Amino acid sequence: MSKLATSHDVSRAVPFCPPDLSIDDPVGIGLRSPHYQEIIDQPPHLGWLEVHPENYFGGGMHRHYLKQIRQDFPISMHGVGLSLGSDQPVDEQHLRQFKELIDIFEPFVISDHVSWSASGNAHLNDLLPLPYTQETLNRLCENIDRTQSYFGRKILVENPSTYLAFNDNEMPEYELLNALCEKTGCGLLLDINNIYVQSHNHGIDPIEYIDNVKHENVGEMHLAGHIVKKAGEHTILIDSHNQLVRNEVWDLYEYAVKRIGSIPTLIEWDQDFPPLETLVEEAGRARSIIERVTAGKQSHEAG
Amino acid sequence: MKLAKFQKQFKETMFRPVREIQECEDDFKALFSEGDISLEERLKVYHNNVVGSLSEVLRVTFPLLENLVGEDFLRAMSRDFIFENPPTSACVHMYGAGFDDFIKTYDPAKSLPYLVDVATLELALNTAYYASDDIALAPDALAQVPPETLGDVVLNLRSSTTLIASPYPLESIRSFCLDADNNPAPDLTEEHTCRLLIVRPALEVSIISLSEDEFEMLRLLQDKVPLGTAVEKTMDAFPTFDFTAFLQKHTVLESFTSL
Numbered sequence: 001m002s003k004l005a006t007s008h009d010v011s012r013a014v015p016f017c018p019p020d021l022s023i024d025d026p027v028g029i030g031l032r033s034p035h036y037q038e039i040i041d042q043p044p045h046l047g048w049l050e051v052h053p054e055n056y057f058g059g060g061m062h063r064h065y066l067k068q069i070r071q072d073f074p075i076s077m078h079g080v081g082l083s084l085g086s087d088q089p090v091d092e093q094h095l096r097q098f099k100e101l102i103d104i105f106e107p108f109v110i111s112d113h114v115s116w117s118a119s120g121n122a123h124l125n126d127l128l129p130l131p132y133t134q135e136t137l138n139r140l141c142e143n144i145d146r147t148q149s150y151f152g153r154k155i156l157v158e159n160p161s162t163y164l165a166f167n168d169n170e171m172p173e174y175e176l177l178n179a180l181c182e183k184t185g186c187g188l189l190l191d192i193n194n195i196y197v198q199s200h201n202h203g204i205d206p207i208e209y210i211d212n213v214k215h216e217n218v219g220e221m222h223l224a225g226h227i228v229k230k231a232g233e234h235t236i237l238i239d240s241h242n243q244l245v246r247n248e249v250w251d252l253y254e255y256a257v258k259r260i261g262s263i264p265t266l267i268e269w270d271q272d273f274p275p276l277e278t279l280v281e282e283a284g285r286a287r288s289i290i291e292r293v294t295a296g297k298q299s300h301e302a303g
Numbered sequence: 304m305k306l307a308k309f310q311k312q313f314k315e316t317m318f319r320p321v322r323e324i325q326e327c328e329d330d331f332k333a334l335f336s337e338g339d340i341s342l343e344e345r346l347k348v349y350h351n352n353v354v355g356s357l358s359e360v361l362r363v364t365f366p367l368l369e370n371l372v373g374e375d376f377l378r379a380m381s382r383d384f385i386f387e388n389p390p391t392s393a394c395v396h397m398y399g400a401g402f403d404d405f406i407k408t409y410d411p412a413k414s415l416p417y418l419v420d421v422a423t424l425e426l427a428l429n430t431a432y433y434a435s436d437d438i439a440l441a442p443d444a445l446a447q448v449p450p451e452t453l454g455d456v457v458l459n460l461r462s463s464t465t466l467i468a469s470p471y472p473l474e475s476i477r478s479f480c481l482d483a484d485n486n487p488a489p490d491l492t493e494e495h496t497c498r499l500l501i502v503r504p505a506l507e508v509s510i511i512s513l514s515e516d517e518f519e520m521l522r523l524l525q526d527k528v529p530l531g532t533a534v535e536k537t538m539d540a541f542p543t544f545d546f547t548a549f550l551q552k553h554t555v556l557e558s559f560t561s562l
Contacts, residue, residue: 057394058433060463061506081393087307094393119310122389124317125360126352128310131334135306163348165336203338231344238348 014108014264016154016187016219021108023047023074026290027283029267031075035276036065040072044280048074048108050266054081057097070105076220076266077107078189081123084143084157085116085130095150102151109220109264111156111189112147114140114177129162132169132176137183140176144184156219158189161197161226161239173198174212187219190260192253193245193268197226197237206252215260223253223286224268241270245282253286257293265290304334316346317353318386324350357385357398364399364429367421370480372412380409397433399426417491420469421476427465427501431508434463439504439557445550448562454531458524459560463503466513466522470494474510504557511556516541517549521558 014022025047031039039049049069056063066075079098082090102110115127130136140157148155159177171179177188190213199206225243228235245253245267257263267282312331316324324346335342361381362369369377384405390398403422406412412419439461448456467473474497475489498518500511513521516537523533537544553559 054394055396058397059436060432060434060503063436064506083393087305087310091393097394116310117393119307119314121391122314122318123391123393123395124314124353125356125390125393125395126349128313128349131306131309133306139306164342164345165338166334167336168334229348231340234339236340236344236348 014219015216016156017108017264018153021074021106023108023264025287026262026264027267027287028073028076028264029279029283030078030269031066031069032269032273033062033065034273035279036069038276040065040068043072044276046073046280046283048076048264050076050078050268052080053077053098053101054079056101066105074108075105076109076111076264077101077105078158078266079110079112080127081117082112082143082147083116083118083123084112084140084147085114085128085136086118086143087116087139088118088120090143090146091118095147099151102153109156109189110151110153111158111220113158113160114180115160127160129160129164129166131166132171132173134170137171137176137179140180141183144180144186148184148186154186156187156189158191158222159194159198161191161194161201161237163201163236163238165202172204172209172212174209178212178214178217181214181217188213188217189220189222190218190256190263191222191224192256193222193224193226193249194239196246196249196252197239200235200237207255210252210256210259218260218263221253221256221260221263221265222268223249223265223282241268242272244278245285250285250289254289254293257290262290262294304330309334313349314389317350318389320382320386321347321350321354354382354385357390357395358382360395360398361385361402364396365402365422365425367425367477367480368418371418371421371476372415376411380406380412383409397429399429402426417469417471417476420467420471420473423467423469424473424477424499424501427467427499428508428510430465431463431501431503434461434503437462438561440554440559440561442554444562454529454534456530456562457527458530458533458562459527460521460525460558461502461504461560463501463508464525464558465501466518466525467497467499467501468518469497469499471497473497473499474512477510500558502556502558509556511558516544517552520544520546520549521553524559 028046028048028050031049031051056066113127117124195206195209198204223245224241225245226237227240229238265286267279316327325343358378358381384402388401403419406419406422472489478486479489498513500513502509520537534546
């Protein structure tokens with residue numbers, strides 16, 4: 001039984017986490033360079049930190065700080081560059097550099113996205129949308145298999161925010177995610193903000209989405225802020241990672257925790273950085289939701 | 304449409320000006336349902352993310368250029384560079400190689416020829432900042448080598464190294480850009496060759512001004528010329544070259560990697 005389970009209910013270990021790398025507080029934040037020194041000087045009340053491995057592929061300052069911070073915090077590695085959905089194999093050099101960091105920093109979970117970024121030799125530096133077809137499913141499975149066998153570990157894949165809708169989708173997004181897990185053994189990083197963004201942008205039901213994702217596959221959740229962009233008379237939500245998590249997303253998160261359980265949860269913030277304190281407060285809000293839901297379940301079971 | 308073709312067409316749509324975003328092929332357009340929001344608006348979100356994020360990467364890597372030409376000029380120049388030279392790796396903080404060569408061909412920058420070398424300097428600083436960690440040559444390492452084989456030793460420069468020679472006073476330009484209140488405006492009218500070593504001995508990147516003979520010696524070492532031949536060639540060109548002083552200086556500066 002994991003430390004997480006002893007301090008925060010739930011009847012299972014942190015999914016997809018090697019037992020020796022388990023965490024004892026389920027909430028974390030993304031580690032970004034403006035906060036390095038403050039985190040070293042006064043380690044905040046957080047269970048773990050998440051890094052984008054691509055920022056540490058080189059040496060120097062960033063790796064130096066990460067080595068120091070790793071002494072105080074478990075970390076997760078959240079890739080943004082594997083391009084699992086590209087119609088070409090995951091780049092060997094990228095895998096090698098990623099694996100080197102896994103060996104050094106021993107992340108408790110490893111993840112990337114259900115999206116693509118690379119076409120031929122060009123890398124577009126964004127998480128781009130995919131049609132949900134059998135061809136896409138096969139290609140994603142091949143790349144997830146390749147990645148997992150290279151790392152010697154299972155990874156989590158994250159549901160995307162998208163701004164284009166395909167006519168020839170053959171399945172809903174949650175069905176694609178379930179199929180990926182079933183075929184490759186990977187887990188899900190369920191981004192609650194992305195589900196909310198998808199529900200607005202594509203008119204899907206976020207509750208139905210959460211209900212239909214296979215709960216035992218969920219190994220991590222993400223929370224982030226989004227912006228509302230006007231497009232003519234309508235609006236489109238953009239997953240901007242530069243805002244507080246919106247109340248509607250907190251509500252959806254609470255629902256997800258009730259349905260799925262106490263899952264390691266991350267506050268993501270990638271541009272226009274706020275003071276560290278703001279991120280720690282957001283993480284605290286997630287922790288209190290987990291504790292409230294857990295306490296409710298326990299009293300319900302006791303009653 | 305097959306996945307590969309969709310991704311190729313999407314890429315081509317991203318790497319052209321936003322005003323041409325609708326000029327994609329009909330079979331590509333037919334892939335998407337528009338709903339309440341037009342395809343153009345939807346594609347623009349991605350175009351803005353892709354081109355905007357890459358422009359921001361370049362802005363962060365080239366602060367001196369931004370200071371010299373202003374944000375709007377740099378953004379326009381970056382956009383044209385991005386369309387012609389998309390990143391080839393997901394490691395985008397290293398993106399920008401070749402920006403200096405691109406500026407050479409960029410018409411609006413023709414009247415500011417020093418921009419090319421400033422870009423070279425900033426690329427070197429960025430390369431050094433993210434270079435892989437390596438170990439400096441220990442001060443007594445060469446003393447351990449038997450004297451008869453010393454000439455055959457290949458003394459490698461640190462993985463973070465770039466050598467730059469320029470007719471413009473790059474260091475003065477940099478100081479002026481970083482702090483115009485306390486530094487004189489650089490004199491760009493006269494040619495005064497500047498030779499620099501950019502290297503990251505530990506965590507901080509150093510910019511070291513070099514004499515002509517020192518620059519030549521380092522250049523030979525960078526080309527993996529054995530120590531004995533490198534000294535000979537440098538002395539042929541610069542008879543007053545002082546190898547002992549050179550070795551001492553660059554051992555202290557940690558310019559070499561361990562043998």
